[in-house]
Amino acid sequence: MNRRDSLLAALVASVWGFNFVVIDWGMGDVPPLLFCAVRFLLVLVPAVLVVRRPQVSWRTLALVGATMSLGQFGFLYVAMAAGLPPGLAALVLQAQVVFTIVIAAGVLRERPTTAQVVGVLLGTLGLVVV
Incomplete structure (x- = not known):
């Protein structure tokens, strides 16, 4: 891996890690599950226009979305609202x-x-x- 790739990897890791601090800030004024829903809606709208739907059934797509998005991130946001620090949240995830x-x-x-x-x-x- 060259220096450029290493710097890009470090940038991605830094932005991803800082994401948890931003989540913590955002939930100061918004309930955790509403904040999670708004975040995923903001990602969903442009993604629908750019990314082709996977060739799976709607049932499978809904099940994966419910467990990964609603389940995993819903619990994460609720835990952070209950006091889980952003740094520890990144590790737990x-x-x-x-x-x-x-x-x-x-x-x-x-x-x-x-x-x-x-x-x-x-x-x-x-x-x-x-």
């Missing part, structure tokens, strides 16, 4: 990687690669250390 691999293995019968297992173990160790 990364625990989704472990659940994604476990669910993919159990439900979809996907076998994780050695690199995925090593990456998940290292990431989990990092979360435990923090």
Whole structure:
């Protein structure tokens, strides 16, 4: 990876991390689930115009949207409104990687690669250390 790529990766990580501070600021005046809904609506409207709908059934699309968007981020916003600090919220959200691999293995019968297992173990160790 060259210097430019490293700087871009650091920029993406910084913007993503700062996102949790902005969420914390935004919920100062707006209830958490309403703030979450407005955020996803603001992303949805331009995305519908640019991104083609995946070739899955409406039921699957709704189920994925409900669990990932409503479930994961709804709980995240409520936890932050209840006092979870933004930095810790960013770390907690990364625990989704472990659940994604476990669910993919159990439900979809996907076998994780050695690199995925090593990456998940290292990431989990990092979360435990923090």
